[in-house]
Amino acid sequence: EKKRLRWTNLRDMHELYCAGHLFQAAIAYHRSTGEKELLTTAVRFADHIASVFGPGKRRGTPGHPEIEMALVELYRETRKEEYLELAQFFLDQRGYGLIGGSIVLIDHKPFRQLDEIVGHAVRAIYLCCGATDIFMETGERELYETLEKLWKNMVYKRMYVTGGVGSRHAGEAFGDDYELPNRRAYSETCASVANVMWNWRMLLATGESRFTDIMELALYNAALAGISLNGREYFYVNPLADRGRHRRQRWFGCACCPPNIARLLASVPGMIYSTSDNAIWVHLYVASVARIELKGNEVRITQETEYPWDGRIDVTVEPSKDDEFSLYLRIPGWCRAATVNVNGRKVRKSVKPSTYLEISRVWGTGDRVEIELDMPVTLLKSHPYVLNNNYRVAIKRGPVVYCLEQADNPEYDVWNIAIVPETKFTATYEPELLGGVVVIEGNGIGLDISAWNNKLYAEMDEVQVKAIPVKFKAVPYYAWANRSPGPMIVWIQALGFNTLQGGKKLYKA
Ligand SMILES: [Zn+2]
Known part of the structure; x- marks a missing residue:
């Protein structure tokens, strides 16, 4: 019986981290199946954690961030303010030495005082994911300014060309600026998954295409390398140069990466589109059929494409009733020349890399958008x-x-x-x-x-x-x-x- 040890070693024991994963799994399971049983368990567990930690209760912060974003999602699912407050509490408790004060655990400074992305890469980015989720619910500018600073430091100075991050083996951590060895790259698969997750959140928070660019980069390169083509073997570490000795493994003692890449691939369909008040946003080009709810109108969107092998994408828009709304098409940052036609007529707007092109019109069944992204x-x-x-x-x-x-x-x-x-x-x-x-x-x-x-x-x-x-x-x-x-x-x-x-x-x- 180890009950007395419960919550006594937040730095190492991953209790809050595992709780967070359970919450996310329960929410995803509920949303995709309608089943409530696991969600009920998650809520009970969250209530227990909220009874232990919080203002006026026990102080603490997780050694491995993750529960922050899970609590925000649980708040979105249940509308219980307590979960959002608890997420903020865990974020705000960090940086005061409660878990030892190390840089690797990003406990050396309060989050809002960070000016560079440091520490264990997965922990650092999961923390940023949680902070971005909190920002989306609270609108706190100071939080966003920190996130922006950390993102720029990562993308301009500490990220591999593949979108992989965390170059150091020691501490599985971010290196200094420009410290990006190839053969000794760490670039953990989970860190690439985290990079996709964080950029997805920054995109949702801002609608800015630069985040989609990094999300797509990490998805198609650093993260996807984490799994073999037969889907049975995995990389934990992803070097950019090798002599032939680094091979994918069937499993790991610390088996975070295999389920994480599985979760990521399963969540890709949810990242293709998003909606705002009167618009549908197309973030990823993927041959697919989707049904999207917009103002009570069901819009069926079909993408026909060989992307990423070819830059031609044919999009068919079929609203259940004709309606005026905007379609935001992503023009990737890597694409210097793109043309867009609607029903055969060229869109007379300047098409710039790393932007969303807005097409606002009355859409009716069978409307067709042809996108041609130059892909040299x-x-x-x-x-x-x-x-x-x-x-x-x-x-x-x-x-x-x-x-x-x-x-x-x-x-x-x-x-x-x-x-x-x-x-x-x-x-x-x-x-x-x-x-x-x-x-x-x-x-x-x-x-x-x-x-x-x-x-x-x-x-x-x-x-x-x-x-x-x-x-x-x-x-x-x-x-x-x-x-x-x-x-x-x-x-x-x-x-x-x-x-x-x-x-x-x-x-x-
Ligand atoms: Zn991992």
Whole structure:
């Protein structure tokens, strides 16, 4: 009988964290099935926690945030103010050393005084999720200003090109600004799931497309890499370069990631659309059929598309009765040129990247919107302080980040393949490969480094590396490590580019 130990070690025992997950599960189960039994249990449990913790009762805050967002959701479900207040209480108790005062647990400072995103990545982002939920219910500006500051620090300085976060193995934590190693990346699958969840909330709070961009990025790349194509093996850690030894596992002693990725994938349908007073927002382009309630009108929306492999999306809008409302279409941040037609007629509005394009009209059955998002192969470079990526580029097409994997490039170790300014890319859909993916092929240079032999360092005139023309093939990063083990790399060597001049070539390779 360990009853006397209950609530005595909030730092390590995850009681509040597990309670939060139970609440969320109960709410989701209730919403999707109508069953109340689990929700009743969750409410009883929440009432118990509220009888122990709160103003004038016991102080405390969870070692692992999670219950904050769950309590806000339980408040939304039950309208019991007490749950919202308890969520605020747990947030406000943090930062006063009640759980030891460490940076890893984000207990070193009160939340509203944080000016950079630090600590255990999943904890930090779950905390931000909870704070965003509280902001959505209370409208507290100070809270939002902190969230905005933390988001900018993360997205501009501490996030992988895949949307993965938490670069350090030590403490599973965020690193310093620009500390983004590739081979030693931690980038826990749960942290990517959390990144999707937080950006979804920031999007709902603001309607701003920059949040959807990061949500989509983390979803298609860092998070999706967490699960094998057969759905049976998982990554906990997601490096961006490997020698072929990092493989997905069937389970983990600390098994947070497998159910988290399952939960995320199950929740994707709920992130495609949202509604506001007189509008339907289209956040994600996914071949799908949805029925959306808007002002008592049921609007059926069908998306026909091969996205993310192709930028063409045909949307059919079928309201149960003709009605005037707005459709907000997301123009992704990665898309520099987009055209939108309604019933064959071009929309005469400027279409800018990372915005929502509003189409306001009377919608009737069979109205059709055609969206064409230009989706070329692009090369990305990094801020120069990301030392690992200097003179390297990553391949991206649409929202999908690519990697070179040995299985597709048998002739050359992919770590020795370089892209040059003359490299021409082709994008081809291969239905039989990796469950159906667009591959990107190009001609680059293979570097024969055999002269390095046993040397680790050499003077500049020693060790001649031979360059040989090669063809290479890149596959989506999320699909890596599903075939025979071998080297993989996201940030590929780039030779002959002058990155000082905006990527323009100033001399011959
Ligand atoms: Zn995890």
